[in-house]
Amino acid sequence: MINLTSIRYINTIVKTDSVKSLFYKEYGEPADVLHVTTQPINQPKNNEVSVKWLLAPVNPADINTIQGKYPSKPPLPAIPGNEGVGEVIAIGSNVKHLSIGDRVIPNGTNLGTWRTYANYTSEELMKVPKEIGTIEASMLNVNPCTAYRMLKDFVELKPGDTIIQNGGNSAVGQMVIQLCKVWNYKSVSVVRDRPNIQELKNHLSSLGADEILTENEIRKTQIFKSKKLPSPKLALNCICGQNALEISRHLAHGGIMITYGGMSREPLTVPISALIFKDITFKGFWMTAWTKKNMDSIERQNMFCELGALFKNKKLKAPLHKLVPFHQYQEAVINALHTDGRTGVKYILDMTKP
Amino acid sequence: MINLTSIRYINTIVKTDSVKSLFYKEYGEPADVLHVTTQPINQPKNNEVSVKWLLAPVNPADINTIQGKYPSKPPLPAIPGNEGVGEVIAIGSNVKHLSIGDRVIPNGTNLGTWRTYANYTSEELMKVPKEIGTIEASMLNVNPCTAYRMLKDFVELKPGDTIIQNGGNSAVGQMVIQLCKVWNYKSVSVVRDRPNIQELKNHLSSLGADEILTENEIRKTQIFKSKKLPSPKLALNCICGQNALEISRHLAHGGIMITYGGMSREPLTVPISALIFKDITFKGFWMTAWTKKNMDSIERQNMFCELGALFKNKKLKAPLHKLVPFHQYQEAVINALHTDGRTGVKYILDMTKP
Numbered sequence: 001m002i003n004l005t006s007i008r009y010i011n012t013i014v015k016t017d018s019v020k021s022l023f024y025k026e027y028g029e030p031a032d033v034l035h036v037t038t039q040p041i042n043q044p045k046n047n048e049v050s051v052k053w054l055l056a057p058v059n060p061a062d063i064n065t066i067q068g069k070y071p072s073k074p075p076l077p078a079i080p081g082n083e084g085v086g087e088v089i090a091i092g093s094n095v096k097h098l099s100i101g102d103r104v105i106p107n108g109t110n111l112g113t114w115r116t117y118a119n120y121t122s123e124e125l126m127k128v129p130k131e132i133g134t135i136e137a138s139m140l141n142v143n144p145c146t147a148y149r150m151l152k153d154f155v156e157l158k159p160g161d162t163i164i165q166n167g168g169n170s171a172v173g174q175m176v177i178q179l180c181k182v183w184n185y186k187s188v189s190v191v192r193d194r195p196n197i198q199e200l201k202n203h204l205s206s207l208g209a210d211e212i213l214t215e216n217e218i219r220k221t222q223i224f225k226s227k228k229l230p231s232p233k234l235a236l237n238c239i240c241g242q243n244a245l246e247i248s249r250h251l252a253h254g255g256i257m258i259t260y261g262g263m264s265r266e267p268l269t270v271p272i273s274a275l276i277f278k279d280i281t282f283k284g285f286w287m288t289a290w291t292k293k294n295m296d297s298i299e300r301q302n303m304f305c306e307l308g309a310l311f312k313n314k315k316l317k318a319p320l321h322k323l324v325p326f327h328q329y330q331e332a333v334i335n336a337l338h339t340d341g342r343t344g345v346k347y348i349l350d351m352t353k354p
Numbered sequence: 355m356i357n358l359t360s361i362r363y364i365n366t367i368v369k370t371d372s373v374k375s376l377f378y379k380e381y382g383e384p385a386d387v388l389h390v391t392t393q394p395i396n397q398p399k400n401n402e403v404s405v406k407w408l409l410a411p412v413n414p415a416d417i418n419t420i421q422g423k424y425p426s427k428p429p430l431p432a433i434p435g436n437e438g439v440g441e442v443i444a445i446g447s448n449v450k451h452l453s454i455g456d457r458v459i460p461n462g463t464n465l466g467t468w469r470t471y472a473n474y475t476s477e478e479l480m481k482v483p484k485e486i487g488t489i490e491a492s493m494l495n496v497n498p499c500t501a502y503r504m505l506k507d508f509v510e511l512k513p514g515d516t517i518i519q520n521g522g523n524s525a526v527g528q529m530v531i532q533l534c535k536v537w538n539y540k541s542v543s544v545v546r547d548r549p550n551i552q553e554l555k556n557h558l559s560s561l562g563a564d565e566i567l568t569e570n571e572i573r574k575t576q577i578f579k580s581k582k583l584p585s586p587k588l589a590l591n592c593i594c595g596q597n598a599l600e601i602s603r604h605l606a607h608g609g610i611m612i613t614y615g616g617m618s619r620e621p622l623t624v625p626i627s628a629l630i631f632k633d634i635t636f637k638g639f640w641m642t643a644w645t646k647k648n649m650d651s652i653e654r655q656n657m658f659c660e661l662g663a664l665f666k667n668k669k670l671k672a673p674l675h676k677l678v679p680f681h682q683y684q685e686a687v688i689n690a691l692h693t694d695g696r697t698g699v700k701y702i703l704d705m706t707k708p
Contacts, residue, residue, distance in 0.1 A: 267625050269621050272615075272621060275638030284628070
């Protein structure tokens with residue numbers, strides 16, 4: 001039970017003193033192994049704050065974690081969720097850098113955001129300006145950062161340079177398109193063909209995409225000749241398989257392909273000549289590992305500062321998404337694995353509707 | 355016809371004033387498209403020297419070039435051969451840095467070493483000390499340099515670190531084993547199984563190999579646990595296909611695989627998890643490109659200096675080889691594609707038996 005003498009404020013939304021959490025005791029399909037539990041809210045310790053979680057995205061990596069297929073395995077039983085946005089509703093007496101009413105996001109992984117409330121040390125949280133919308137804030141940690149780092153850390157890009165990516169309508173893909181627009185890089189995005197392809201192309205164009213091609217179109221495209229587009233120095237790959245192979249063929253000599261996902265579930269196939277004669281490099285990127293390694297780095301501070309400003313100024317917009325009331329979590333976890341690339345819609349749990 | 359007034363010396367081996375050359379007018383199988391031509395020796399111009407080629411290795415890349423399958427395509431008709439050792443038998447009046455009697459190797463590619471004599475500018479040649487045996491000198495340009503650069507340029511290795519390679523008995527593979535021995539790196543070499551496997555293992559052990567495993571053995575090996583061998587930071591791959599996949603599994607987190615050949619003619623298959631979660635990098639290496647880019651560099655000078663000293667001190671030995679009289683070139687070109695990895699024997703054309 002919360003001790004009202006130790007806290008200075010409770011958000012008006014708080015109508016109950018219980019916590020609803022999703023949790024799992026064994027790995028498996030989320031729809032099977034996830035259950036809702038209700039517990040009383042604990043008073044925050046002296047170095048802790050109480051967070052009322054507002055929104056929490058459901059990422060493919062969350063699903064893979066629950067399935068036990070992800071390398072980052074929390075001890076069981078576990079509460080899922082790596083991303084989210086919450087509000088500080090109570091603070092312990094020793095907490096200095098956070099105040100009641102602050103909007104916070106996780107500063108690390110496996111904080112278990114798929115619940116209505118929880119207590120954390122202040123180091124586990126990062127304050128975000130309120131000018132960033134709640135939806136944008138809820139997904140600040142993973143996708144925008146992934147796009148940002150992949151565009152910054154592997155090749156020195158100059159305005160006018162080209163990048164190419166598959167999964168152009170994935171949550172990361174849409175961030176890549178927008179960041180390229182901001183930094184004046186040309187982006188070539190490959191998407192899967194679908195009945196409403198023109199609608200999708202229009203949407204990505206509105207975000208600032210320069211070229212959008214289907215998997216079929218990229219195979220025979222002449223845009224690098226006919227439109228005098230410089231060959232890309234950087235390819236971003238979240239699909240692998242044949243799709244990635246087609247993408248890699250367009251890379252400039254000495255270019256690099258960064259793999260950050262494998263939605264096709266096929267390995268990456270690399271022609272010998274691409275390695276030896278075209279001097280193409282193939283590397284991977286994992287945001288979780290980057291964050292762990294750079295937790296307190298200037299680079300990380302600068303990144304959040306820059307991304308925050310871009311969200312505030314509406315230069316970056318959240319990808320297509322659907323809010324799902326917390327108690328209807330089944331819809332989100334069943335569909336989340338298909339969000340990247342297929343539907344292009346990201347599912348977000350809405351804890352204000354517990 | 356050679357003008358005797360302009361030259362100061364003719365090697366005593368010179369019994370004739372004609373040049374025998376192998377040449378091809380069209381791409382195809384070397385046994386079909388190669389022909390012998392005989393021409394008079396031309397007098398060297400003022401800035402040229404006349405070289406009597408003594409030995410010239412037949413590399414798989416030479417065969418691929420003749421087949422038209424290699425990216426480095428000399429204009430046709432062409433005289434094949436990128437490596438060799440020769441003796442300066444005449445010098446033009448303006449040549450300063452070479453003398454008659456000097457032993458030379460090509461300083462660049464496509465010099466056409468598969469002939470008995472030719473004239474070159476002094477910049478096209480590099481002098482090598484006579485203490486280096488002719489066989490070793492004839493193959494100094496490609497294989498030892500390839501092994502040297504791959505061990506130097508991609509990972510900072512410390513004594514005690516492990517590297518892993520396939521094609522352990524290839525010409526490059528044997529150089530890798532010996533350089534690892536010199537520099538105190540542990541080498542794990544994978545070779546194809548064969549009837550005389552113990553003989554091969556003994557040979558590679560005698561060169562300083564730490565561990566030699568067949569493709570079958572590498573799949574289930576526990577040497578990295580049982581022998582407390584550090585996981586390799588560097589893998590060298592000239593095979594690709596399933597073989598390279600097995601090798602890559604043993605790499606340490608953050609390790610790198612360098613591909614410099616693809617004897618299996620299969621592409622490289624890269625599991626997604628190796629890229630994203632193990633942070634493995636896949637790159638290629640092409641000695642030809644390195645040489646072009648670093649022709650006059652200190653790094654190249656230092657490399658030849660160091661390799662030359664190692665050959666002189668017998669710390670490096672030439673790989674298993676077979677000298678083939680020049681007129682029996684058919685035997686060499688038919689077997690050369692199989693030298694890497696299969697027979698482990700390198701064919702060398704002997705121009706002293708034209």
